[in-house]
Each structure stands twice: as structure tokens, then as C-alpha cells.
Amino acid sequence: MRLRLKSKSGTKTITPYPAAPFLVLLSQIAEIEELNPSGSGLVAIKHGFPPKPIDLKDEKTSTIAAKGIKDGDQLILEFGEGGGSQSVSSATTKPKSSQQSQPENNGVAMQYLSPDSNLFLRNIPDDNSCLFNAIVHAAMVDAHPLELRSVVANHIRGHPETYTEVILGQEPGKYCDWIIKKDSWGGAIELEILAEWFNIRIECLDIELCQFILFGKDQSSAPSYIVLIYSGIHYDYVAENAGGKDITSWPVESTTVLAASKKLGKKLQSQDYATNTTTFRVRCLVCYEVLVGEMGASKHAEKTGHYSFGEVK
Incomplete structure (x- = not known):
């Protein structure tokens, strides 16, 4: 099994055994300092699209495969205060407090x-x-x-x-x-x-x-x-x-x-906050061509693969 670990600090590829206890994976993660330079606790592991949290319970008895982790998956790691909590709610599915x-x-x-x-x-x-x-x-x-x-x-x-x-x-x-x-x-x-x-x-x-x-x-x-x-x-x-x-x-x-x-x-x-999307001019920030309107920018992006634009004042 090949897994790609990703945190705010970097990425790392590991090759754990699918039938190994989930605790083994957690131990491997804890030993990779480049993913967590501050040494904070592990708050969440997310995978899939959109990324959803893996239940961190039963880490001693569950296997890596039993957690739904498959060969080639990317695991998104979150570290911070309060690390080691047993479960994490999906932040991408429900809004926080208002x-x-x-x-x-x-x-x-x-x-x-x-x-x-x-x-x-x-x-x-x-x-x-x-x-x-x-x-x-x-x-x-x-x-x-x-x-x-x-x-x-x-x-x-x-x-x-x-x-x-x-x-x-x-x-x-x-x-x-x-x-x-x-x-x-x-x-x-x-x-x-x-x-x-x-x-x-x-x-x-x-x-x-x-x-x-x-x-x-x-x-x-x-x-x-x-x-x-x-x-x-x-x-x-x-x-x-x-x-x-x-x-x-x-x-x-x-x-x-x-x-x-x-x-x-x-x-x-x-305050002239609004921009008319038919007549405004934008500059491609890749090749610096000046384009007119949203349609011009869209056609340029489709033709060249350039997607970075800035408005010409």
C-alpha cells in the first residue's frame, strides 16, 4: 500500500501494510517531523473527495484497511492544540458558529x-x-x-x-x-x-x-x-x-x-466598485495580453491554458 501524507508543513509518501493496526499508521505519522515541526498533537486525518475525517477511535483494534484507506489515497493531516481527540466532525459539511x-x-x-x-x-x-x-x-x-x-x-x-x-x-x-x-x-x-x-x-x-x-x-x-x-x-x-x-x-x-x-x-x-463584464479589460498575467470582457478572458484561457488575470485600470 502506498499513501501520500499531506500537512500544512509538507508531504511524505509511506508504504504501510494494509492489515497492520491503525495504531501503526498513527505511530508512523508521529515520527515524521517534517509534517509536524511544532510537535503538536494530531487533530484529524481526512481522505477522499471531498476530504472527510477518519474516525480515530479503536486505533488499537482496527486495521488501516478497515478505516476505508486504500492504496494510492492521500491523507490530509491536521495538527494543533487538543490533538489526540477521539473523533472529528467534518468541517467541509457543516458551518461553524456564526x-x-x-x-x-x-x-x-x-x-x-x-x-x-x-x-x-x-x-x-x-x-x-x-x-x-x-x-x-x-x-x-x-x-x-x-x-x-x-x-x-x-x-x-x-x-x-x-x-x-x-x-x-x-x-x-x-x-x-x-x-x-x-x-x-x-x-x-x-x-x-x-x-x-x-x-x-x-x-x-x-x-x-x-x-x-x-x-x-x-x-x-x-x-x-x-x-x-x-x-x-x-x-x-x-x-x-x-x-x-x-x-x-x-x-x-x-x-x-x-x-x-x-x-x-x-x-x-x-465608489465604482462594480465592473461591467462585457466591456472591462483584463491582462493575462502569464503572457500579458490585454483582453476585453469575460468572454475574451474565457476564450483566451481555453486557447492557451492561461487562467491568471488582472483587471486593467
Whole structure:
């Protein structure tokens, strides 16, 4: 059996015996210092697509194979305080609490909500994964954008009757190969799939029109929604800051934040936050060719395999 171990600090390939006790694998992991330079405890092991945690119980009696680990698998290792816990819930399937610390007000715009709170625009870096990063922050999930890309690709493969070539604009297999690349831009298809995956509603405010587009409207069981801000080429998210804590999701029956988000959108319009995707110019950051509009960028990417773009101001 050949396994690839991956942590934030590095990767390592090992060849354990499938019938060996799971405890043997844990011991091997503990001995590889390059994967855990800080010496923290092992918090979780994830595998599969999307990555899901392996139950760390019964490590003395269960075998490696009995844990569902197969030859060629990649195991994602997470280390940190509290290592050694018996089980870990899947961070890519359920959102965390709707509050997190926000030490800096990095929003470029603010809207009054109440005497105790304001609504802020929270900026996401321009790294071609802004949609996925915005969802990670707003839904407060412990996941990497590449994991969300894998969720999308697997969902498309599992629903060929829905995601046809007509819907995707290209053959589904090619689309899946494209969307898992870190430089590929996500859009409406990805928002709808991830709204279903996380069982949330995503209210996406298009700044050019200053109108909401709702994703996950069929999620009748969804308890909450998040708000993304779309400029035409970039996604950010909004957060309600109260007492130094960010709140990034709200009950579906609450409309106060939606109304405040629209007012925030009007402010952003006046600051030229929106970009017209038909006429805007972008520069390929690989070959430096200047392209016009989303269509021009898409055709260039398909022709050259270049997916990294920056807006020409």
C-alpha cells in the first residue's frame, strides 16, 4: 500500500501494510517531523473527495484497511492544540458558529445597522479563488478553496442529467477538470452547488444592478443565509460587527441585513466598485495580453491554458 501524507508543513509518501493496526499508521505519522515541526498533537486525518475525517477511535483494534484507506489515497493531516481527540466532525459539511473574532475592520465600506452594530464589507484577496474564499469566510467552514472546488466537480459528475454540456458551456468532464484548477473563476453554477452542499442560502448582491440573486432557494431546510458582494469580476462578503465579533450568517426569516446590504451596495456603486463584464479589460498575467470582457478572458484561457488575470485600470 502506498499513501501520500499531506500537512500544512509538507508531504511524505509511506508504504504501510494494509492489515497492520491503525495504531501503526498513527505511530508512523508521529515520527515524521517534517509534517509536524511544532510537535503538536494530531487533530484529524481526512481522505477522499471531498476530504472527510477518519474516525480515530479503536486505533488499537482496527486495521488501516478497515478505516476505508486504500492504496494510492492521500491523507490530509491536521495538527494543533487538543490533538489526540477521539473523533472529528467534518468541517467541509457543516458551518461553524456564526461568530468569529475580527481584530481589524478591513472593510472598505460600512453601513449602520443598530446602536450596537454595523455592517462591513470584508475584502477577499484577488487570487482567482475569491468566490470559494468568500464562502469559506462567510459560512465559517474550516476548508481550503481546493476542497470546495472538488465538491463542485464531484457534484457535477454525480448529476449528469442536470449539468449537461448545454448548461456548462463545455463537455462536463472538461468542465470538472477546469474548475478544480486553482486559477479558474467560479460563478453561478458553483454558488448553487455549494449552497446545497452547506445547506445555506447565498444572497449574492450584484453591485452593478444593486439587486440580489438568491442561490439555494430550493433549500427549504436551510436555517440561515450569507451575503456575498459581486463586483462583476470579484466576490467579497459582508459581516455584522458587534462588540468586536463578526456575525456572517443570519436566520432566513430576518431581512434587516438584506436591507442594509442594499444600502451598502449603493455606497459601493458610488465608489465604482462594480465592473461591467462585457466591456472591462483584463491582462493575462502569464503572457500579458490585454483582453476585453469575460468572454475574451474565457476564450483566451481555453486557447492557451492561461487562467491568471488582472483587471486593467
